[in-house]
Amino acid sequence: MLILSRKSGESLVIDGRVIVKIIRTDGDTVKVGIEAPANIPVHRQEVYEEIQKANREAANQAPLAKLPSLVKPKNTSGSTPLKPANIQHQTKIV
């Protein structure tokens, strides 16, 4: 693991295309900003690992397992409303 020290306002560049900026430090919490191309998703590690584990558990299934019978949705179109968030800046703050 490469270990570097940075102060607030300083950045790291990974592979020439991912920029990690230290926005602010507050006690033992660091606010980090990440600029990355769209094909490089960025996640908090523990969240990533939880979803990865859930996906892997869901992939191991008997194809003929009994499926739960479900109630029909109340909205007849069965579609889910989508609301894009109002994030204005390009830097993702995590």
Place this chain on the structure above:
Amino acid sequence: MSSVAEIEIMKAMEVQLPLGLLGFENIKTYSLTSPPDQEPFSWLTMSTGEGLAFLVLPPAFVLNDYAPDLSNDDVNFLEIRHPDDAMILNIVKLRPNGTATVNLKAPIVINRHTMIGKQVVLSQSAYAINHPIQSA
């Protein structure tokens, strides 16, 4: 493990996940099949690699007011211009005791025109990775 040969292939739609699923990032092409006797469930099956299949469900069958917040990055990546462009499917986990849960925290959002999708991890804390499905 579900194998492709054991799933009756009805009309299959190809779905591209350029970033794969979390934990399966190298598998980018899937087949979406909806056997009529398993409605409203569908199967999202890997076209390459291990040929694993994921049972998926439109979230409206589990809760009425699922409202995933997509970031501008996700909206742009998927080229979603209007909410109707998006098809949302959530992965279902069947447990040996006959219960099932659905992953509301990381839906698969597909642009229904391009059939390009992405597994989006929502930042909303209201949605669980293992949300129980109530049987009718």
